[in-house]
Amino acid sequence: MRTIYKALPFVLGVSLFGCDQKLQTEEQSTVSKEQNSSETDFVSELPDSAPVVKVGTEANYAPYEFKDEYGNVTGFDLELIRAIGEDQGFKVEVYNDPWNELFDNLDSNSRDMIAAGVTYSKERSGKYLLSDDYAPLPSTLVYLDDTLNIQSLDGINGLRVGVLSNSAPYRLFTENDYSLKSLEQYPTTFLAVQAMAQDKVDVVAGDSGVLRYTMNDLPTLNPKYFDYESLSDNGARKVFLVDKEQPELLHKVNLGLEGLKNNGKYGELTTKWFGKDLTKNSQAQQKMLDKNSVAQAQ
Numbered sequence: 001m002r003t004i005y006k007a008l009p010f011v012l013g014v015s016l017f018g019c020d021q022k023l024q025t026e027e028q029s030t031v032s033k034e035q036n037s038s039e040t041d042f043v044s045e046l047p048d049s050a051p052v053v054k055v056g057t058e059a060n061y062a063p064y065e066f067k068d069e070y071g072n073v074t075g076f077d078l079e080l081i082r083a084i085g086e087d088q089g090f091k092v093e094v095y096n097d098p099w100n101e102l103f104d105n106l107d108s109n110s111r112d113m114i115a116a117g118v119t120y121s122k123e124r125s126g127k128y129l130l131s132d133d134y135a136p137l138p139s140t141l142v143y144l145d146d147t148l149n150i151q152s153l154d155g156i157n158g159l160r161v162g163v164l165s166n167s168a169p170y171r172l173f174t175e176n177d178y179s180l181k182s183l184e185q186y187p188t189t190f191l192a193v194q195a196m197a198q199d200k201v202d203v204v205a206g207d208s209g210v211l212r213y214t215m216n217d218l219p220t221l222n223p224k225y226f227d228y229e230s231l232s233d234n235g236a237r238k239v240f241l242v243d244k245e246q247p248e249l250l251h252k253v254n255l256g257l258e259g260l261k262n263n264g265k266y267g268e269l270t271t272k273w274f275g276k277d278l279t280k281n282s283q284a285q286q287k288m289l290d291k292n293s294v295a296q297a298q
Contacts (some may be wrong), residue, residue, distance in 0.1 A: 043240065055111065056097045076209075080115075084257055087255075113243065115240050118208075129249075140229060142206075159203050160181050161203050162185075164206055165188075170183070184201050193214050205228075208227060211225075266279055
């Protein structure tokens with residue numbers, strides 16, 4: 001199978017490099033920290049008197065949040081929080097903030113919450129109000145060679161692994177005892193996938209949502225996946241961060257999220273952005289987390 005992917009450079013040159021240029025442009029663009037960007041096709045049905053919630057994001061993590069070809073901030077997180085707002089009676093005003101300012105803006109009360117593909121941590125739990133988990137997508141391995149048949153992390157020993165620079169997978173493989181042939185860092189997930197298609201690495205490790213979204217745009221490839229985290233691991237727990245002084249907003253966010261799972265809207269959005277209805281996965285994740293919480297309390 002690997003020789004097939006060595007024959008891809010012409011295809012990559014025609015189609016993938018063009019996409020890569022778009023991604024690089026998105027990543028290098030700078031936006032005023034007070035710029036309000038929203039989807040051009042979204043119109044709230046709430047009255048003008050509805051309260052407004054200021055949501056900070058960092059539009060550089062497709063498909064959770066990114067800038068489309070028109071420069072509008074879009075993505076799963078933002079469509080989800082807007083749908084929650086419509087359900088719970090508040091409008092959403094999105095601000096595209098640099099990552100290093102995202103949490104400072106929440107701390108200073110210039111934002112009410114953050115929707116930016118942020119994962120759960122005890123530190124964040126102590127500092128902010130965290131929503132119920134909304135995207136049950138663990139860290140995963142993706143590869144193209146059928147003969148690898150990876151069934152555990154031990155299956156990557158002796159292989160060339162591509163990761164996003166300074167990411168959680170990078171730390172995992174550098175801080176633990178894995179015998180990799182090489183560990184290659186890339187500035188974007190797309191570039192890591194591109195390297196795999198060109199046989200420069202054997203496997204790419206990263207967020208399942210990002211990898212599946214990237215691979216869905218590359219129909220000439222036939223990826224195989226192995227999720228090396230469980231739904232209870234922090235990497236699979238994406239949460240909205242809410243200002244510590246706004247418990248009522250947190251309550252509305254969680255109620256709205258539950259309502260969207262029950263009425264099918266959540267499944268519609270996860271299918272749109274990740275190619276799969278994740279409602280059952282999300283419900284199973286919440287039951288698992290609730291069970292773990294009860295066990296820890298005893």
